[in-house]
Amino acid sequence: MNWFLNHIDLIVEKTGQHLVISLLPVLFGLIISLPLGWLAGRNPIARAVLIPVSALLYTIPSLAMFVFLPLILGTQIIDPVNVIVALTIYTVSLLVRAIADALSVVDASILAAATAMGYRPARRFLAVELPLAVPVLISNLRVATVSNISLATVGSVIGIEGLGKLFSEGFQRQNLDEIVTGVVLVVVLALIIDLVLQLVGRAITPWTRTAVKS
């Protein structure tokens, strides 16, 4: 506990860095997955390619990804961009399928009604399909986010800043307090972000909590 209180500044700094390298990839991953998921949901050929490929990406070990990405990207090995790109890839691999599935459960008759009202495809996607897919989307986004917060710690092995540094350095210094602080903070951070996403999801889907009255 003393270690924690004496290193508040360091902890705040590491937490901030950790949030950047774990949450930016969620945002980028979502932006990339939306069109891919939409395509996979509409086109059977796109689905046959995108779903297995994205699933395969998730099986690449994170450490291997962090080590090989600099060779592909031409970045320094300790550049946080490597982690951000790697976690973006994992996010995409989780979300493409989720988005394809979330969109496919939207009632076809509602979409037909939207088209018949005069919606053009792009506007219909943003105004009708996407909002109706939000409940499924949010639950998958929570999985991807928590996964990223956890995976981002692996970056510390190759020298990337973040909460993972607390356990890799604590391990070198044989400082148990530092290791425990790191572990606890990662878990707490994951729980808080998960809760925030859950609340945001509830706030933007008020219709899902309406009791059926006759």
Next chain:
Amino acid sequence: MIEFRSVTKRFAGGSVAVDNLNLTVEDGSFTVFVGPSGCGKTTSLRMINRMLDPSEGKILIDGKDVHEGDPARLRLGIGYVIQHAGLFPHRTVLDNIATVPRLAGWTKAKARSRAGELLELVGLDASMAKRYPAQLSGGQQQRVGVARALAADPPILLMDEPFSAVDPVVREGLQDELLRLQSELDKTIVFVTHDIDEAIKLGEKVAVFRVGGVLAQYAEPAELLARPADDFVAGFVGRDRGYRALGFLPASQLPVGELATIIEGATIAQTRAVLHDGWAVVVDRNGKPIGWAEESRLHGQDPAATLSEDLLHAGGSLYQADGGNLRSALDAALSSPSGRGVAVDADGAVTGAVLADDVLAALARARNDGEVRS
């Protein structure tokens, strides 16, 4: 005016859904497409707003081929109502109704205020505005569906089996409401149903389709019942068509005979004094019928006692002397325990009685006058 010109629709795999359809829907008319499943009625409807495109032939609206121009723009001018309403579950009732005005570029405030007017027009309470579709009954959802279709005041309204998923009592209410709306709004309505009774009740013209997408007959309902074009149409319009045809002859031509009435709360003796051929109708203060008093049930009762309701026969159906038709008059006569059908005015007060023979005589006169072709 909507014109189908030699329209054929073939689906992938070669099945023919609509076969060389030629048909004109007049402006401001209520036209019903009816037929068994697989007859192409819905396919035909969906080609009007280009949810489907014909394989051959063309569809004109006011002389202009729907195929020229932008489908989204075309659809903004055509209201569309489907089974189960197809409301957007994530939008409130008000925002559902405001959809098309918003798409047409209205401001949010103007679209919502218009949506509020529509809510009232379709007979829903303003308190419904903030609810989500899942909080409404099926009938209410369907009203919202109609309001949404009418919001941008399109000249054409397409309705694809809109009432088939609601229970019969609610359905009848929705049908009456739709007829009332149409009398106010004068839209060009094309309505698809598999229910011939619904078609005959709603349609000014009815197009009967047979399996394979062939138009079997396109006529006014009375004509359809009186002169089905072939055995298929005759079979489809059903066995009771002679009886149903009476629904197109007004009851106002019937002579309304005298009827003995007695106000509720009268004594047995007072009631027995007014009986006519052993029967009298007991009415409430507003003249509305409660039931029939019959001599055989009153005989032997204490003359000074008040006539109690459990001594009465339940009444039969009623018919409106003005505005009703021969079908409801005949049913009133046949269902009445005394054999006299009770005629009421618009407020439901008793005006007189009619006998089944009177109805048949009126039918015979109508035939002689050429109002009915037999």
